Amino acid sequence: MPDMTSPRDLLFAPPGENPPVLLVGAGPGDPDLLTMAAVKALMRAEVVLYDALVGPEILALAPRDAERVCVGKRSGNHSMAQAAINGLLLAKARTGRRVVRLKGGDPLLFGRGGEEMQHLQAHGVAVKVIPGVTAALGCAASAGVPLTHRGLASGVTLHTAHGRDGGLPLGSADLAEHTQVVYMGRDRIGAVAAAMMARGLPPDTPALVIENGTLPQERRCLGTLADIAERAAAELSDGPALIMVGRTVGLMPVLVREMADSGI
Ligand SMILES: C[S@@+](CC[C@H](N)C(=O)[O-])C[C@H]1O[C@@H](n2cnc3c(N)ncnc32)[C@H](O)[C@@H]1O
Incomplete structure (x- = not known):
């Protein structure tokens, strides 16, 4: 056999x-x-x-x-x-x-x-x-975001923006400890950001939306929890998108470059 x-x-x-x-x-x-x-x-x-x-x-x-x-x-x-x-x-x-x-x-x-x-x-x-490479891994690699990083995130949590009861299931853990990745949140970025802030994440927490990750038409929109919904509405179209939130997002190369350029 x-x-x-x-x-x-x-x-x-x-x-x-x-x-x-x-x-x-x-x-x-x-x-x-x-x-x-x-x-x-x-x-x-x-x-x-x-x-x-x-x-x-x-x-x-x-x-x-x-x-x-x-x-x-x-x-x-x-x-x-x-x-x-x-x-x-x-x-x-x-x-x-x-x-x-x-x-x-x-x-x-x-x-x-x-x-x-x-x-x-x-x-x-x-x-x-x-098995396949899940969107979180593909998008993180493409954007240069480490999903875990010593001193910044001891783990990563994958969520859906559409819980079974229609709500946003964020669990009970301390959100700041992990990089948060939200699937299927394209039309709920504002609600996702608000829920995370209500759970204690500071409004200036780095937030990134990646649309069509790993494809030639990939687009990224970088902001903070306070402004990511507005930025994404202005900068992205309607492709499949992931929302990544956490201090690790601040390690994304473009952010580091922008901060250096502006003398921060
Ligand atoms: C029904 S879920 C399927 C997830 C899939 N099984 C996985 O492991 O990636 C579909 C969601 O995955 C995310 N997604 C899939 N492909 C993506 C991509 N190329 N870029 C960004 N997000 C993607 C989006 O949040 C989309 O709404």
């Missing part, structure tokens, strides 16, 4: 069995940030179900005759409900073809990958996960 937990065996099923559905992370956008395992999975795919944020260069890695289905959601444009995605995945898996479920960033971080995995497994379909 082959050891199916080895990453090298992810693409193969024991003889007579259907291949596992591969839940693959496509990374934050730049195709160079795909893992080798993701590239191999795509190159062997017969069916690819992908999210709206996955770009054409990445999709092009699948064989030309592979079936491609966009099941993605972008705010304001819900192309398919989660239950319908689950049902479609199951139907495709049952055809016995090699199915890749391609999700932006990492499939198990704010991507509902866990629900898709549970659904397939509950119906007897094996699932393997190929």
Whole structure:
């Protein structure tokens, strides 16, 4: 019996069995940030179900005759409900073809990958996960923001701006201790900043919004909690964006340069 937990065996099923559905992370956008395992999975795919944020260069890695289905959601444009995605995945898996479920960033971080995995497994379909570079890591690297830094941030916290009850779940920890990264907060920057200040972060805490991180059209807007909403509204468009807040954001090279230029 082959050891199916080895990453090298992810693409193969024991003889007579259907291949596992591969839940693959496509990374934050730049195709160079795909893992080798993701590239191999795509190159062997017969069916690819992908999210709206996955770009054409990445999709092009699948064989030309592979079936491609966009099941993605972008705010304001819900192309398919989660239950319908689950049902479609199951139907495709049952055809016995090699199915890749391609999700932006990492499939198990704010991507509902866990629900898709549970659904397939509950119906007897094996699932393997190929991790991806999550947007926080891609954007931090691109902007030159260390997510942790001795003396400034002992950790990093990843939040969604859209909690299950519609609220902003910030947890109970001291926000100043960690770099705070907020996903899906594009249309709630003011509310995010206000909530963080209400929880004790000073208004002059560095804040950065990165739009289309790692892609050629990446844009960054730097400010403080007090003014980041206004600046982002003036400087950014409507691409996917992350909000990063904390003293580590102050280490971003451009800020250091600006401070030096102005004699601070
Ligand atoms: C549904 S979540 C998926 C997160 C993904 N699973 C991950 O690990 O990055 C989508 C959110 O991720 C963030 N995001 C994804 N790609 C991004 C990028 N290239 N630049 C900035 N933010 C991005 C945005 O906050 C976007 O609203």
